[in-house]
Amino acid sequence: MRALEERYGRAALVDALRAEADAIRERAREGQPPGDDVVSAIEQAVPARLETTSGLSLRRVINATGVIVHTNLGRAPLAAVAAQRVANLAAGYTNLEYDLRHGRRGRRDVHAERLICRLTGSAAAVAVNNNAAATMIVLAALAAGREVVISRGELVEIGGGFRVPDVMEQSGALLREVGTTNRTRAADYAAALTDKTALILRVHPSNFRIEGFTERPRLQELVDIGRRFKVPVAEDLGSGWLGAAGVARNFSSASGGPLGDEPLVQDSIAAGVDVVMFSGDKLLGGPQAGIIAGTESAISQIRRHPLMRALRVDKMTYAALEATLQEHAAGRAADTVPVIRMLTMTAEDIGGRARALVAALAGRPLRAEIVDGISTIGGGSAPGSALPTKLVVLAHASMSASELEARLRALDPPVIARIENDRVMIDLRTVAPEDDGLIPELLTTYG
Numbered sequence: 001m002r003a004l005e006e007r008y009g010r011a012a013l014v015d016a017l018r019a020e021a022d023a024i025r026e027r028a029r030e031g032q033p034p035g036d037d038v039v040s041a042i043e044q045a046v047p048a049r050l051e052t053t054s055g056l057s058l059r060r061v062i063n064a065t066g067v068i069v070h071t072n073l074g075r076a077p078l079a080a081v082a083a084q085r086v087a088n089l090a091a092g093y094t095n096l097e098y099d100l101r102h103g104r105r106g107r108r109d110v111h112a113e114r115l116i117c118r119l120t121g122s123a124a125a126v127a128v129n130n131n132a133a134a135t136m137i138v139l140a141a142l143a144a145g146r147e148v149v150i151s152r153g154e155l156v157e158i159g160g161g162f163r164v165p166d167v168m169e170q171s172g173a174l175l176r177e178v179g180t181t182n183r184t185r186a187a188d189y190a191a192a193l194t195d196k197t198a199l200i201l202r203v204h205p206s207n208f209r210i211e212g213f214t215e216r217p218r219l220q221e222l223v224d225i226g227r228r229f230k231v232p233v234a235e236d237l238g239s240g241w242l243g244a245a246g247v248a249r250n251f252s253s254a255s256g257g258p259l260g261d262e263p264l265v266q267d268s269i270a271a272g273v274d275v276v277m278f279s280g281d282k283l284l285g286g287p288q289a290g291i292i293a294g295t296e297s298a299i300s301q302i303r304r305h306p307l308m309r310a311l312r313v314d315k316m317t318y319a320a321l322e323a324t325l326q327e328h329a330a331g332r333a334a335d336t337v338p339v340i341r342m343l344t345m346t347a348e349d350i351g352g353r354a355r356a357l358v359a360a361l362a363g364r365p366l367r368a369e370i371v372d373g374i375s376t377i378g379g380g381s382a383p384g385s386a387l388p389t390k391l392v393v394l395a396h397a398s399m400s401a402s403e404l405e406a407r408l409r410a411l412d413p414p415v416i417a418r419i420e421n422d423r424v425m426i427d428l429r430t431v432a433p434e435d436d437g438l439i440p441e442l443l444t445t446y447g
């Protein structure tokens with residue numbers, strides 16, 4: 001009890017002791033009398049009660065699902081250098097809003113800008129707290145009270161009930177749909193432009209794909225229309241694929257790579273869009289953030305909008321974002337940023353690790369075997385992507401697949417696996433190599 005008091009505090013411990021005593025009395029009234037050692041029963045139950053009521057809810061887990069950008073598991077794990085930079089800056093004061101050169105109040109919205117501009121080719125950039133926020137503030141700053149022309153086929157809903165039309169409504173912009181669900185032409189955009197038009201918006205379909213009889217104008221066509229009628233063009237790319245040294249070429253659609261035709265942010269800037277929005281925590285491999293890059297004029301309007309105060313990011317996000325961007329700028333991302341490293345890992349690489357895990361589990365109650373399988377990118381990035389992998393199938397003589405999967409989730413740290421065809425699967429693609437040795441240790445608890 002003294003150890004629990006030190007960890008949770010005296011008040012929390014006393015509340016837990018009283019609650020457990022009340023629970024024993026309630027069970028006794030219902031005909032379940034306590035055993036001979038009531039004190040011992042209370043002592044054994046109190047730690048779990050304290051963990052539930054006073055413990056920390058956010059925990060580290062081992063992602064063994066094979067979904068790289070797993071929204072439910074926090075999306076992208078940070079690069080080691082990014083995590084270290086967060087730790088270094090979070091523990092003290094920073095120049096978040098202080099101009100070191102002139103010794104006066106500065107602006108936080110300039111952090112990370114130089115790196116974003118260098119990587120994308122944009123003239124200016126700013127970051128907010130996620131990509132939905134980026135889309136909202138772009139629309140609010142550039143099109144509030146006026147029309148935004150968008151293809152009907154891009155009015156999608158993604159995870160968590162996030163709908164593009166709803167965001168547009170909250171921003172104060174007016175929706176002007178063009179085309180049909182499966183076919184929209186450049187002429188449809190041009191025909192919809194009036195003196196009420198403020199913006200042409202193009203939206204990445206995220207985890208939604210239409211196949212078959214489809215048509216979508218090239219981005220350059222929309223930019224040409226925008227310039228002809230003096231209407232700015234914005235593009236919501238979502239995933240934020242910047243490529244990486246030695247990666248983009250091998251992952252192109254022409255080579256049948258898993259990223260398919262996932263667009264590069266810098267290509268959109270080069271095409272002449274006024275604003276492009278993308279995520280910091282998807283294919284960029286950094287912290288949750290929404291990055292807005294574009295022309296000086298457009299970004300200046302966004303900086304001045306009142307929503308910027310509500311959507312701004314803190315020093316820890318900037319620390320992680322700058323460190324991640326620096327890895328991309330230095331050409332190290334394929335080796336140091338976990339998401340990029342997982343993307344480029346081959347089935348043979350994973351197979352070697354899988355064989356080591358199976359060997360480590362030999363002689364244990366858990367049976368393990370290796371089968372061929374598929375990993376996916378996830379997070380709404382590159383829909384339909386499939387990366388060949390090697391899966392470790394786990395089985396237990398006295399447990400069903402669902403019971404075994406639940407036991408894995410109860411470990412410390414929890415191991416999050418997947419079930420396919422009533423079999424528990426572990427995909428080491430999304431397990432950090434340094435955790436390979438931890439998994440056999442955790443699984444020794446099975447009897």
